[in-house]
Amino acid sequence: MSEPVIVLDSGVLDRATTNQEFRWTLRDLTECGWIPVIPTVVLAEAITGRPEDAPVNYAISRIGTTETGEATARLAGRLRHTVKRSGARKAPSGIDAIVAAHAAESGRGVVFTTDLPDLERLLSDTPSITVQKP
Numbered sequence: 001m002s003e004p005v006i007v008l009d010s011g012v013l014d015r016a017t018t019n020q021e022f023r024w025t026l027r028d029l030t031e032c033g034w035i036p037v038i039p040t041v042v043l044a045e046a047i048t049g050r051p052e053d054a055p056v057n058y059a060i061s062r063i064g065t066t067e068t069g070e071a072t073a074r075l076a077g078r079l080r081h082t083v084k085r086s087g088a089r090k091a092p093s094g095i096d097a098i099v100a101a102h103a104a105e106s107g108r109g110v111v112f113t114t115d116l117p118d119l120e121r122l123l124s125d126t127p128s129i130t131v132q133k134p
Helices: 020-031 040-046 051-063 070-085 094-106 116-122
Strands: 005-008 035-037 109-112 129-132
Touching (some): 005 020, 005 094, 020 035, 035 094, 040 094, 070 094, 070 116, 094 109, 094 129, 116 129
């Protein structure tokens, strides 16, 4: 099993620089060996190409991004399909599924999100991953 991860979705990226309490949480976790992860696909939701992106760009420059390989993308597809099969009215987005897949692959960690219901449904079979708002 690898080190625990801290996976950030697009809704919390700016908080990594603008919310002091959340910054302290991230700092404490990384100092304890947790690995921060921002899947590159999250940029599609987080970046607008406007000056208002500055906090997000700063967070990305400090944390970096993580490429999504084929195995992770396939896991994301399986997670989405599992939620759809469960009778959910609406399937989570592919980007949410990729965020969940990066967390699930690590085996343990936390996903910080502003979209609790979708991430919780995607990771319902992975109790070693905590999903929470920052």
